[in-house]
Amino acid sequence: MLERIHSPEDLKKMDPGQLESLAGEIRSEILQTVSRNGGHLASNLGVVELTIALLRVFSPPEDKILFDVGHQCYVYKLLTGRYDRFSTLREWQGISGFPQPQESEYDPFTAGHASTSISAAVGLCRSRDLLHQDYHVISVVGDGALTGGMCYEALNDAGSSKEPMIVIVNDNGMSISGNTGALSKYLTYMRVSKGWINIKKGISSVLEHIPLVGQPMLKAFTGAKDHIRNIFVHDKYFSALGFRYFGPIDGHNEAALEKTLTRVRTLREPVVIHIITQKGHGYQPAENQPDVYHGIPPFYVESGAVRRLSSKKSFGHEAARHLLDKSETDQRIAVVCAAMTDGTGFADWKQRCPDRIFDVGIAEEHAVTMAAGMAKGGLRPVAAIYDTFLQRAYDQMLVDVCQQKLPVLFLMDRAGFSGPDGATHHGLFGLSYLLPMPDMRVYCPACAGQLTEAIDYALRQDGPAAIRYPRSEPHWTEADEALLRDAERWNVLREGSDCALLSVGTIAEEAVQAHGLLAGEGISCRVYSCCRIKPLDTETLEPLLKEGIPVFTLEEHQKTGGFGTYLTLYCQQHHFPAPVHLFAVEDRFVPHGDRRELLSLCGLDAAAVAASIRRLMNGKTENHT
Ligand SMILES: Cc1ncc(C[n+]2csc(CCOP(=O)(O)OP(=O)(O)O)c2C)c(N)n1
Structure with missing residues (x-):
């Protein structure tokens, strides 16, 4: 059936009797693709029936x-003309795992x-009104996303504006792991409101036992359930904010969803529809462990087991383990x-130290x-937050933490290219918001040893510090690990005398390979691993700059505001020649793809770096002679 659906119009023409099989087909397509590509x-x-109903x-x-x-947009993509390309989901140059207006006019x-x-x-509603247009605007928001402050600001504004719009609260009781907070408890209360459930059971069982008229009455009662429920289940929260509340509705009952949506479509006021869904619905392993299958790497459909377990050390887990040890002696x-307790590696703390971890x-x-x-x-406090998500707390870091010089340690996971999640998830702006913050110490460890050392240094300081790292450590040799020990000083990873390449964090791996490629061509390039970025390690930097050999910088970060520009500023202020070239991401948003593909796209892989250094060095030699 999926093959024949090119637009919502095709879906609307389908007989309601076919929709259950269609839902099965969609689930199977998603399962096959995600089991291959991850996602x-x-x-x-959990949103198959909801998306079908919305598009009908x-x-x-x-x-x-x-x-x-937007992580739940796969069903929508399948039904809005992207079935043909769905097998390329999250792949390099394939379709994105998130809504993407450049990809389709259906993604607003x-x-x-x-x-x-x-x-x-x-915003769309206000634009619609001012431009005298006429269309419906629907937001589908999970109970997890509803814990974010922007939602309250928006509900507050929307409710008082009386703008016709529909907010569908997709309540599955889960964020990535179990949801937290008072609103989540409120939704649960609405879902399982005891009074209503008891009354419903009572009436149904009485009617069932009345001869002759009982069954027709039961049918009538079932039809009127929504109205009767409203007498017993009172929403206070959304109504107080100015929304008309409908629900809770079974989010896997397509017909019930269609009926409610058709009804609210005609209303000229803000509406909340509260639907109950099950995360992972239809696939047993995901139903049993929705947190594990929230975002999953490639896996075997039959067993649910992940195809390839990474042998690399996770920075997050190392940080969590190290801090757990430290917390035994330091009660502060x-x-x-x-x-993101799981993603940041801190899930263990919930069992082992529940009083001292706060998931907000x-x-x-x-x-x-x-x-x-x-x-x-x-x-x-140690705030473990992904580099990309911390962007939205810039002001709080600057004013509330740095201005008061408070000793908060930020552990910023997923720095650098995030891979298949794409532009919104790459951690490419972290340094540009950290470096201008007065008193902030900034570390970019290349290995787990540097990470734990940086944590120790940071906790001894009396001010803010941030440690940025990607998901996992590269495979270093023992000899390299020995060289990478010191987190406070820049470490020479490879000796060289013709030029110097200063690399930041784990991209030192590419720098080491570039050193090998250049050596083969007779260029002796010294490679540094720079962990502490702010303050700069001037004890190492000054003698290097005085040597006068060409200096290059390499970082998995946006060029403007990154390490290279920070170093350039230092050189300018201290009357040294600026670095010859800054290897970094140019002024662009980077799409999704495998990290290796993205490194090469941005000219940051060893081959590209070596080729550019060779060209620049030869140019220099030519100029000199
Ligand atoms: C600002 C921000 N912080 C964290 C995340 C990571 N994240 C992605 S989905 C998700 C959970 C969303 O839960 P919910 O909205 O209930 O959707 P569900 O997956 O349960 O359907 C989180 C925490 C994010 N995308 N954006």
Whole structure:
């Protein structure tokens, strides 16, 4: 059936009796593709019926359907003309795992970071009105994304504006792991409101036992359930904000969803539809462990087992383990996470040290200012947040932490290319927001040893510090590990006398390979691994600059505001020649793809770096002679 659906119009023509089989086909397609390419499995299996219903009732691209975070857009992509390309999901030059307006006119808004869809929806509504247009705007937001502060700002504004719009709260009780917070408890209360469930059971069992008229009455009661429920289940929260509330509705009952959507389509006011879904619905392993199958690398469908387990050390796990050891003697250490305890490697803390880990949900701004408060009170908070998600807490880091010189340690995971998640998830801006912050110490370890040392140094300081690292450590030889020990000083990884390549963090691996390629061509390039970026290691830097050999920098980061530009500024202020070339990401957003492909796309792999250095060095020699 999927082959024949090219647009929502094709879906609308289908007989309702076919929809259950279609849902099965969609689940199987998603399962096959994600098992090969990796991706967000459980969330997508949970929204199959919802997406079918949305596309049978509404008509994108005129109507705008915004998926919050956007990781649950696979079903939507399959039904809006991307079935043919679906096998390329998240692959280099294939279709994106998130909504992507450049990819299709059916995707109205870029997504990837949570809790933005209601704000974007309000904006579209206002644009619609001022431009005298007529279309529907629907935001689909999970209970996890609903923990993000922007949602409250948007609900507050939308409710009072009375703008006609629909917010669908997709409540599966889960963020990536179990959801947190008071609103999540409220949704659970709405879902399982005891009074209503008891009354429903009672009435049904009485009617069932009445001869003759019982069965027709039961049918009538089933039809009127929604109305009767409203007498017993009162939403207070959304109504108080100015929304009309519908629900809770079974999110796997396509017919019920279609019926409600058709009804609210005619309303001229802000509406919330609260639906209950099951994460991973239809695939047993994902139903049992929705957190594991939230975002999963390639796996075997039959067993659910991951195809290739990484043999690399995870920086996050190393940091969590090291801090757990330290917390035994230092009672001031406490961890702050923003809905990513698993991803950041801190899941163990929930069992082993539950009193000293605080998962605040998808609320990075709150997490940072809360950490500032904890530091003010005497704790040594460690905020473990991905580089890309911490972007939205820039102001809190600058004003609440740095301006008060508070000892908050930021552990910024997933620095550099994130790979298949794409532009919204790459950690390519971290240094550009950290380096201008007065008093912030900044580390980019190349190995786990440097990471733990950096943690120790940072905790001994009386001010803020940030440690940025990707998911895992490269495979270093023992000899290299010995050279990489010191986190405070820049380490020479390879000797050389013709030029120097200063590399930041794990990309030192490419620098070492470039050294080998250049050596083969008679160019002796000294390679440094620079871990502590701020303050610069001037004890190593000054003698190098005085040598007068050409200097190059290499970083997996945006060029503007990165290490290279920071070093250039230092050279200018201290009257040294600037580095000859800065190897970094040029002024662009980098798409999704395998990390190796992205390194090569941006000219940051060993071969490209060596080729450029050779060209620049030869140019220099030619100029000199
Ligand atoms: C700002 C930000 N922080 C963290 C994340 C990581 N993240 C992606 S999906 C997700 C959970 C979303 O839960 P929910 O909205 O309930 O959707 P579900 O997957 O349960 O359907 C999180 C924490 C993100 N994308 N953006």
